[in-house]
Amino acid sequence: MFKKLFGGKAKQKDVTIVAPLTGQVTPLENVPDPVFSQKMMGNGFAIEPTEGQVVSPVEGEVIQLFHTKHAIGLKTDAGVEVLIHIGLETVAMNGEGFEAHVNQGDKVQVGTPLVTFDLNLVKEKAKSTVTPVVITNSDNMESFEMLTNGSVQKGSTPCLKVVAK
Template sequence: MHSRHDRSNTSNRQLLSVQSPLSGRSLPLEEVPDKAFARKHMGEGMAIEPSEGKLVAPFDGVVVYLIGSKHALIIQHETGLQLLIHVGINTVALKGEGFAAHIGAGDKVRLGQTLITFDIAHIRDSGYSAVTPVVVVNDDFGGRVDGSYREVKAGESQLMTIAL
């Protein structure tokens, strides 16, 4: 287990369980090959080295933003917590090539529902990492993110718990 920042007592806080949005191996953000994510400038969370190119909803929620190149989105839980899921590093340069969105901004989604499919081999063959950060983007987030580093299955394995 690892513990992220903790700005307040979590004993009276709600814990949100976040299922893994990808199958693969979970990693600490510090191992993401991008300084903004690795130094947590984008938010607290974890990353996944995907083993298959299917991104699913990590909880029931609403897609609040889908990047035009379909490599990233923000999904919001009913508690207001928002997660940025960014498939690969610098993959915006692919301009959507190798990515297909199965949802749009404003769509309500259910845990395990397919959101984006992508071609891992194309990402890697194009010279990019497929490592996918999953980070809390709420500015007012003052909780803690806990999780362990292991093999995870999309929509079935818990990736992390977040103290709200």
């Protein structure tokens, strides 16, 4: 009530994470890297991309952009922190084939282009193209609900509903 009276904005507790890439959704447990498959980084899902463009899966702020551009972190107003890690062992590519379209601190909307990458180069040089999408502060979340499986379209297919504590 206080927030309503004085014009404050109440925090949204549930956040829908849409597909940041076009491709096929797969459970994190299927990712061939124990850091992701055992959810050491947090809960989430992965996408096997069919094209090399990553868009924002949420409305929020870019809180981390790795200098190699292979991974990007976002934070929603509800406090949900989303890490998108393009491919596996792509850090070794040292940015080759990756181009960022945002900077740390930028505000983004669902569908804002974040990073483009050369999918064929990633296939050639990395362990895998599978892209984990992880809630890095999963311990602060009340629940996770997968909303889809199979094919997804970047910027539009709802993939995961997260409820913050």
